[in-house]
Amino acid sequence: MITVHHLNNSRSQRILWMLEELKLEYEIIRYKRDVKTMLGPISLREIHPLGKSPIINDDSSGEKVIIAESGAIIEYLMQKYGKNSSLITPKYGSQQERDYRYWLHFSEGSLIPPLLLRLIFNRVKSSPVPFFVKPITKAISNKILTGFVNPNIQSLLDFIESSLEGKKWFLGDYLSGADIQMSFPLESSIANGIIDEQYSAIQSYVERIHQQPAYQSALLRGGKYDYA
Ligand SMILES: N[C@@H](CCC(=O)N[C@@H](CS)C(=O)NCC(=O)O)C(=O)O
Incomplete structure (x- = not known):
């Protein structure tokens, strides 16, 4: 079991x-x-x-x-x-298999780290500190967010959006473990307002995930x- x-x-x-x-x-x-x-x-x-x-x-x-x-x-x-x-089980050595591995690792390796940094620095901004320290923690957090974290997230999302345009799943017509691995950061980013209407391919993709009978079970x- x-x-x-x-x-x-x-x-x-x-x-x-x-x-x-x-x-x-x-x-x-x-x-x-x-x-x-x-x-x-x-x-x-x-x-x-x-x-x-x-x-x-x-x-x-x-x-x-x-x-x-x-x-x-x-x-x-x-x-x-x-x-x-x-x-789908991609054929060993095929382009499809390379794509499968790419998205399988991309989720935790590339996408989640800046999303986590965003969460942490937003928490730092709102966490209770002595009033005279607050402007400093806020300024440092904002600088890191606007200078590094947010542009990084945007370029990752732009890339995902263009990769999904015209496609049902990351491997085209075939649902794979890579889609399962990509689901969590994308759906949590929609729920948190990080992914908005400008990312229509990602939005439709996540809607498709949510309609899968196995997802609902x-x-x-x-x-x-x-x-x-
Ligand atoms: N890269 C790991 C991350 C695991 C992870 O951080 N899981 C979170 C839940 S989303 C967790 O257990 N958090 C609770 C904690 O850190 O105490 C994976 O993909 O399994």
Whole structure:
């Protein structure tokens, strides 16, 4: 049986979607973020030292497999259970496979870091500090945001927008694990107003994701998720 260690409103929603696409049986162990810090509970560290979600266990082959990192989980599930599923397995060595790997890694490697920086510096701006320090923390945060973080996010989104124009999924007509991996940063950016109407290809793409029957089944299994 596969077990998903699922943190609310998090990247692990992607793994539930993937498991639904693969039509696999799985169970969910739920963890709740601290409402103030947004961090996961300490009990997640008993499953993996970093205590980040998603993590899966898979004991279906007799061996006790534990995998963390959503990209690694997607690759594992794809290799082990992806054959003849609704998700495409690109031919090894093909351009399609290079594109698949590119977007699979792009999500956590290129897109999420500046989104996280934006979140952090916006929090720094609004966090309580002595009144005489406030103008300084605000000015430094604004400088980093406007000089580095926001232009970086914009060029990444422009690139994603042009890559999706005229396409259904990142690999054209075929849904793949790369789409699953790209879903979380794009849908959370829409929910946070970072992606607006000027990015119409991204918006339609995320709407298409939300219409996938397996995506909707994952929502029903996972419970409340703020980005759908
Ligand atoms: N690159 C990792 C990131 C994992 C991660 O940071 N997960 C967040 C949820 S979106 C988390 O567990 N946060 C809670 C915490 O850091 O305590 C992945 O893709 O799995």
